Every structure is written in C-alpha cells, then in structure tokens.
Amino acid sequence: MARPADLNAKVDLLRAAEQVFVEHGLEHARVEQITARAGRSKGSFYLHFESKEEAFRQIVESMTARMACFLDAMSPDNEAVEPFPAQLENWHCREVELFEFLWQNRGLVRLLMRGGGSVQFGFLVDSFAERARAQTVRWLETGIARGLYRKDLDIEVASLCISGAYDRIARRLVEMDKKPDIAAWLRSVQRVILLGLVHDEARPHVDGQVPDQSVTGIRARKSFRLADPTTSVPVPASVPENPGVPRAKAHR
Template identity: 30%
Template structure:
C-alpha cells in the first residue's frame, strides 16, 4: 500500500476506518460494473451510504480511490495467500493451499480482474506495483523452498510469474466466467501439473515419489 494511504489509515478513528472501508467496497462494485471512465464519485458515495462531501475527507479525487482500491485488493490477496499456506509443510502443499485461496478470493471479489486490468490504463504505476508485490512475496516463498531442497534450482522470479499466470487464467476461466462448482478438481489438476509437468509417464524418467493412479490414462487412449 502507498505511504500516504498507510499514514491516513493510522490516523483514522474506528468509525473513520469503517467509513473508508465502506467507500472502498462501494468503489469496487462501481468500478467493476461501470469501468473507471463511466464511474462517478456520487455513485460511489450513494452505494456506500455516505454524503458526497464525506468522500473528500478520505480521497481527493476519483483516481485516488481507484489507486487505493488496487493497492488494498493486492494487500488483502497477499494476506489471504500467506494465511492459507503458512501452516503447510511442503512447497507443493503450500501451492495447493495458495491456488485454492486465490480461486476463492477471486470468487468473492468478482470484479478483481476488471479492476486490475483497468489499472494498466488508469494508473500504470499501481498496475505494476500490484503484480510486483505479489511476485516478490511469491518469490520469497519459492526461495525458501529452494534453500531446503524442497524444489529444484530456478530463477524464482521467473517461476513466480509463471505460476501467477497459471492462477490468473485458471481463475478467470473456472471462477469468473462460470460457477466454480469444479474448483476442487481444477485445483487438483493445477497442482498435478506443477508436480509432474507436461511429459508423459514414459518420458519422465526416475521420480522421487509415485505417480497418482490416474496419471497417464490419456496416453492409453
């Protein structure tokens, strides 16, 4: 989150923090439904249930609340992912928990994709910051796993962005575009791919552990 917004949050009363959150939640709805250009401060305050003048106590203009919203969503997402994976032992367990937590977060914040994509054109700096902070946190976890030989040796920034890309598109296809009824199966498929990759069992060579019973069934067809 930006330095200005962090300082502002620290100075707010409990009631002020609640009002700020209500404005951000309303902005998430409005920007997601109407897009930045067609959204208005009056509509945000109407949905938040506060007076128009109250908006300017917390944000100087429309772009300020948009930028704050992207930062806020990014912070909440990182906290959600960290909380979901912190008690897991292996990197693969952490990946499963993290992917599942991301899919659930995207299901709860169904305007997340629209808002983040708009950020590229509204405020490129916050757009880059959203992904860079997520990748930095991800990369740190991968580095720790690499240091204890839980995963192979990689450029962890590259792998972080690769895995983020998988999560991004799988979430869009199976969470945002339709009812995520098959979320468990989809998560299993993603983790399976992370563990074993694209190669068939015949080409994988020696493995440190057994393959799932269903693995390679496609090669028999």
C-alpha cells in the same frame, strides 16, 4: 463536538464506489452515480475523499493489502519442515483460501486484472504480481535445496511460469458466472506444475537424449529444418472489421 459524523457515510460511499468502479471502471465512473447509489450528496463524497481517484486508491489498496496477507501466509518461512506430500497439502489449503477470497471479491479483482480501469493504476497489479513471483522464487529455492525440485531449473523463468499459471487461473475464475470447484482446479494446477506435461517414458526425448529414435513412429531426421525465415508469417494488408468492437458514434 457538535453534530457527530454519520459513521455509515464513508462505508456507504466506499461500497457504492466499489460497485460503480467495477461496473464502469475508474474513468467512466461518475461521482454523482456513486453518491446517488450511496444515498448521499456529492458534498458528502468530497468530505471523505479528496477526489475520485483518491477513493479508488483507498479501495484498491485495501484490496491489495488483504491479498498480500494471503501471500505472506504462504511464505516458506511460515512452514514447518514437513514431508513433501504434507507440504503440498498444506500449500494447497492456503491456495484455496486465497482463491476463495478472490472469488468473493471477483468484481474488484476483475477490474484490477484489466489494468485497474486506468493506466496510472496498472502498476498496482504488476507490483502484486511481482510480489507473488518473488515468493515463488523463494519456494523454488527451498525446494531445490531440499532436493525435491530439479537442480537445473531456471528459477527466474520457472517462477514466471508458475505465477503466470496461477494468474491465468485467477483471471478465469473471476470471469465465471457460477463458482467452480476451486479446490479441484488448484489440485490440477499443482500436478501440471510439479509433474509437467510429458509422459514418463517420453521424458528423455525432451532433451534430445534419444535423438534418433522417433517417438511418433516416424524416423527422426538428423537435422530438421528450422522455420524458414523467408517464408515469414503472412500479415493481412487490410484488417477485417470486428462487429464486436464498439463503433464510434456516427458523424452528426
């Protein structure tokens, strides 16, 4: 071998590429911007990557792979059968680890959450979300089997709700300027999910088991009016201008 490859080259390019992708998205990222930031030439870029999309793919896949590792570590298989509160605490710790990781990589995560900067990469986020949901399903199943969770749970929907809740928390996290108290957030999430919104005394009313007793102090009607389909929601004929949306260039 003559002239050995500069081992820093690919690393430099990947790091620069990640920055530029985060700032501009896949479509609007310019290869020359990446190479300029990495202090490399355009040719160097094409020595290491077949194309701009290929570089993006490598960055995103290494990210999703690392996230998947956190997910796998949260599998119910990896947990010893512990008493409920200990299990919750254990779960909580792993959640915090994952969300700390998301915070550290918030730029890229934010990009991914917004569809990966391109329609053709949107499925990457979806597939991760689906994986998270599948994990949740298994947790729900074991929880029900152990008699911890309600037997009448609709597992499909519940898993969507739970993964959706964490998803939204993650989205909020990566948009923040300074780091919030992640552990406190996740404890609150756990409580909401486990206990629900409703006050203990009001729980029987949810299923209409106490249909004629008003909880609000007003006497319940036996049959309340359903939303009238004739008085449908008004739709504005003209859509108001949104000054926040970037306007098109003026005609030349």
